[in-house]
Amino acid sequence: MPAPKTYAAVVADEQDPVLGSPLNPANNLNATSPFLPSIDGDNDEQGARAAGWDAAADFDGLPWWQVPSVTWLLVPFFIFAMAFGGMIVPKLNLIVDLVCRKHFADETLLDPNFTFIPVVLGADNPQCFIPEVKKSVSVFTMAINLTVGILSAFTAPKFGQLSDRYGRTKFLALASIGGISAEIITILCAKYPDVVHYNWLILAAVCDGLTGSFTAGGILSNSYASDCTPPSKRAVVIGRLHACLFTGLAVGPLLAGFLVAATGTLLSVFYALLICHIFFLFFVGFVVPESLSQQRRLRAQKEHAEKQDDHSARGTWLAPLHVANVLAPLKALWPTKAGSSPALRRNLVALATIDMIIAGVAMSIGTVLLLYCESDDTWGWGTVESSRFISLLSWVRVFVLLAILPAINYIFRVRPNARRARATGTAVPDANQGADTLDIWLLRTALVSDILGSTGYMLARHEGVFVFAGMLTAMGGLGGATVQATLTKHVPSQQVGQLLGAIGLLQALSRIVGPIAFNSLYAVTVGSFDTAIFALLASLFLLAFLATWLVRPHVYLKHDEEPAGEDEPLLQEQRGRSAVGSQVAASG
Template sequence: MTSEAQPRIYGRTPIVMVDNEANTQTGSTEETPLLGTEAERPEESTENNGDGIGKQSWDSSDDFKGLSRWRTPTVYWLLGPYFLFTLAFGGLVVPRIELIVTLVCRHYFAERHILDPGSPFFPTIGVNNSQCNSAPVQKNVAAFNLVLSALAGGLSALSAPKLGSLSDRYGRKRLLVIASCGGIVNETITILAAKYPDVVDYRFLILGSFFDGITGSFTAVSVLGNSYVSDCTPPSKRGVALGYLQACLFTGLAFGPVLAGKFTVWTGSVLSIFYVALGCHVVVISFLWFVVPESLSKKRRMIAQEKHQADQETIQAMLPGSARGSPESRLPAWIAGDRLRTWLLVLLSANPLAPLKMFVPSGRENRRLRRNFILLGFIDAVLISATLGAGTVLILYAKFMFDWKTLESSLFISIVSFFRVIVLLVLFPTVNYFFRIRPLRRAQAASGDFRIEETHSGADDLDVWLLRLALLCDTIGVVGYVFVRTQELFVLSAVCTAFGGLASATIQSTMTKQVPAEQVGSMLGAMGLLHAVSRVFAPIIFDGIYAGTIETFPQAFVVVLASLFGLAVLASLFIRPYLVLQEGYTPVPERDSRNQDQSTDPNANGLPSEAIPSV
């Protein structure tokens, strides 16, 4: 059955909505005249077998032809600011906890001093205060930290997917700046609360967490950074490029606390590191705004805007008001009114779980891809839960089992992070070169082409096998945590999990290869929603398991983690390569936007009226 193609005009460029089912029928002449000469270029051709298996040319580099090196987007533009951002993020973890303990302790003893003037003096900010180690103070600190984490994590779960979707339509650069502004507000409030504790109550830190979460926090920066890299990196090198960002993350988290500790000792004030972090945020924002080039061309932003507007009109057409005016409509006027339709559209758009629809694309042709998306989403949730939820508990477990102090814990984190960086910066590029780049160059030499043609055909076999091997290394290392009872074997198990660092970069790369370029931000935003939710619930789950079993079976949380990784390995066996999202319609630019009747006439290009549906 062939449906009619109806012309629609969005923004500057009118487009024609063409039914995908009609395109798959025998009339190949149906597409060529409508697309004109644009479709004849080989780099824009698309092949599809009807089961989500497609092959499209990757031609994003053509958008920046003729630009100088300083205006051409690459992953290297982000490495400097991303490393600086993660360095500040990692360096503030310990000082922020110490500062919160002191501020909460000061408030606690201030209230006691009002009731009992002979109570202990107020603690000094930036100094180890023994009176702050009391149980009531620690209880208040734990409750306050929970509020801060839940607020920032919950708000970032709402904002990160929205920012990712907006970046598809308005560019990555300005959204990266917005996501980084929350850190400036948060650090400013923290400095004011620490410097003027009698004027700015410590509970104003909740306001800082609010701004940090509403701008997406670290989750949004990660989503937008990965989207930027996906825009300007060909599929054959995308996993390696995303691995570079992951390496910056682990380097910043490894050396940030060490450098922050040294700087605090050198200055004699814990507050000084917050000034440095504030300066880092300002430098990052300035560099992003004034130096880093935009990765999305105007043409691709317009395509994403047109598609978004088409989606909104489709949703609006399904609302009750769409029945207004039809003879058989019996809806009351207040239901069929435009105002209610507008509010219903706003409510549907504000659904916090709406970004997850990216994991379940509609259509029979996408049934295998739906399975891929769901399995990859589950695996990614396991990885982020292990990092955010089980990581801290693992340090507590090592302290309990081996009587580690701060020095041993810091060395453990540094060793694991170092091996992760080596895997991402050395091993991953080497494997990618010998098993992906080198075969492409051999094919180029055999065909005599002057350049390698990159295709957007989904994840390949190398992506799938790298993911399986990385998850297997993670599983072996986590199982080792359960059985080892010596420090050396414990560290060896952790080094084994470091090779699992390939999994996260491979998943990000695989996801971006399976969706069109104008939906990369939306897909990574949906994954950011999973990350933000894991940031809230994973620590609660693993902390609760460890607290409830530490006296009887302290390895219980590791057993749960190993079981999750085992399920992740099993899920990876069902992931299939070479799948690309197939949409139900294709936007086709018309030749003359000023004469719609002429451009939509089937006979305008000399076609018989039977060649295409009448408009």
Template sequence: MRAQVARASSSNSRAGQYNTVAARGGIDADLLHEADEDQPLLNNKKDGSGGDDEDEPPVDEFAGLPWYKRPSIYWVLVPFSILAISYGGIITPRVNLIINLLCREYLDEQKTAIPGFIAAPVVFDGANPQCQVAEVEKRSAQFTLYGNLIAGLLSAITAPKLGALSDRYGRCKMIAITSLGSLSGDVITIMAASNPETFSVNWILLGFALDGICGSFTTAFAIVHAYATDCTTPAFRSVAFAMFHGCLFTGIAAGPILAGLITRSTGTPLTVFYIMLGVHIFFLLFMGFIAPESLSKGRQQIARDKHESLNSARQTSNDWIDQLRSINLVAPLKVMWPTGPGSTPELRRNLILLAAVDTLMFGVAMGSMTVILIYVRFQFNWQTYESGVFMSIVNTARVLSLFVILPTITRLVRGKPNPHAMSRKHHGSDYFDLMVIRTAVFFDTVGYLGYTLARQGSVMIFSGVVASLGGMGSPTLQSALTKHVPPEKTGQLLGALGLLHALARVVAPTIFQTIFIATVESFRQTVFVCLTATFGLAFIFAWFVKPNGELGDAKID
């Protein structure tokens, strides 16, 4: 009996150490377990850890290197913050640039078709009242729909590939590649804006395509999370993720108003695009040549060897048609339907409903982003500065809800976190999780109902602030989902969520922008009615999730 206890303690202790090594970018944990089978069953070391990997000191193979070669989240945090500000600042100028280019194209067509037609020239930094017509609004929505569709479809294909390549060839290289597509898009946009008479606005669609091929900003954000995962232990990983989310929303909040101020001071929106181009060049060079790689050469080689052995075992065909046939996009979703001992209908229902609510909320956010900017341009005659102020106010409220309101409520309800009281058995989401989720979806529903009814700019801004409080739902939803699967399946679950988000990024904008295009001349608020109804459906789903859905040893393929 004592021998069995000693073997269990030794095995658990080594497992905790191996998991920490893998989390820090060290040797692959699976291979270490395989190698361990040939060693004596009894450990000669006196180890009383009991296998709690959180109490094991991390084994960091980068510890002996100088500081400028040791990976840390701070190497990525600073350049990512600058990129996030630029990303937030470019959204409104790009939409307004597209509207102005399409308006100029429309007016040229009218001059050709109607003899004697006279219209004021389009000024890129002016109000352009001649563009406040339904046809230009419709063309703008169609153009952004095509662009988002192209970028979304291509990124849905390339994002999983880039994520897998980052396991085998390093995070920094793949992050730099994602920035390359955005950089190319900036060059094309600048050329189109500088020479509108000779450069067709349709070339901007090529910029969307290049951005999608390289994975776009969302893929960069995902691989940045992988970099943070390599640099942190599981106990502190959520803190690192929160820092990156904070930088993203702060950038989206501060970027638009900075872009508006730059446009006002320089008299041209082109300055913003040149700044964005410079930021992308800096980010690409920094991640490609300066930031330390978080994955060691040894772990990269092990990942490449395992990938090659798996391909050999599957006898992968070199024929591209056979490779297309073997692709199964829905396979990752199996993690949301566990079977076998330990699984229950309640567990599967909770997983499906939580994933559905998360996907609906993400889809509405993606589907409404461009529509809102086009809508306020024509409904309230807001230009780059006014739209930037609107986005900054809304996203500032979202940042406050994420990093002030939610943490404060959590502290009041759950008390001070105890890092030593960590349970390995997950018991599903609790009542507090469900309360936060339902409240967040309710705020989103009320906010979008306010968009529908708003006839004044101040009401539109207030509705945006109310909707921004729903930002508390996304991290709580993902946290609740991870409580329904074993810890070793967390990555697989988040990967399945990534697939759903990629599909929502394509489907949601297509549906909602099509509705906007079809109803803009009759009742342009129709799209907000549909968005409100979608949030209402998510709100109903949230009430069918049951708390404390205990998880046993369910089988997950």
């Protein structure tokens, strides 16, 4: 009988004076940036092999079009993000116009002498920005977000778990089907507003949520990137995906505004979005190579089958409850098996909380932020001004992720590792080592920027100050890429999808709680204390900043495939230190 796998929660004692990283053979020498060359000048895949990253060997001998790389995802993910970003302002304005038409129609029924300026779909309709309409829009958009959030809370984690066993690309393609259905319903509501009631947009949200929505697309894309990338390069590579996201968010509104100006109708935007979703479906489903080799998928299927057999042996009556429990994926954040430690669990929970806040705020603040900006009591922006504002913030995030983050990674991670390699004369392998000091301080810096920007939103009394505050929050774009890359460094590669599935569940839950908090607060305080939403925003970022102080560097779950006796005692944290110390002594 084969010996069971063992896991060890490892904490390193001896640290590099620059990075705070352990002087351990698992450090990487080839964490490059997209703008700066690698140490030995090789490409990513060659660098991964040279550094001893074992996943690169899974695709040896295959033609280039069958070798997975995050580069395959950049174009389709950009299209996916552009569709998502391009619909934010037009869809919100469509909802405002539809709700406004209904409001004025109801007023006319109550008072036949009531007069109003006709509402033109897609045009600037200042008559619609009255407290009654804004409250109705806030409640309706909250209902849409709740619908998507509740349903994606079920589906996104399942997609993450299933993708570990059956591959990433299948479920990435599946996630776009909901977007296609949602755009078709939106087109019908916009084209036939007198026939198709805007409440049908709730059905569009149901279709979107059942396929995991943007949450599933994000976690599956990050899982794909993690499969293709050595751990120490992961923050930079996931940063590229986030840069594609924000580039899409920047370009999408501009193209949407151009289409509206050129065609004179909002419908053209939604037709274009439908084409984007269809392109993503076919490109990811039929062109992008799978990132998990058949060997790794079969191994994950075998481990899952063994786990199911174990559950059956313990008692079958609990199985239905386990399947129905929507919170079951969160167990990935609280490992209790052999070798896990309190430090590991604390790291995972703290980082998951930070990610939940960052993602939840990003998904929840957009609607009320635009309503605040477009109100006559503040800046009175229209579709063009709002689109430019979103585009500006997105371009700032792109610059941070494609220029600043790789430069920081090169200066503080690549160069020290290169000096250490020259000093020892040995190329060291790349492996999961948990968060290092650089990861933690990047998170803290990003969250401080978010706190300052949110406070600026609250105190701004001039458009220029408000826009500058928005740019400060955009600088916090470092946080999203860093926290997700850091999370994947804590677990073995075959558990990345499961872990990010749990993160997807938390993001979906934040999509439920976030709109309730922000939209309800805005609906209650509109006209009296409109900036209350920014006070809440700053408070959440402060909570995330405090959580970073709970994260301990270089704690991770080590996957050991070597034979071990069944009576092997649990490895404790001190034993992990001793193992690392022995490796250092041997290498010296």
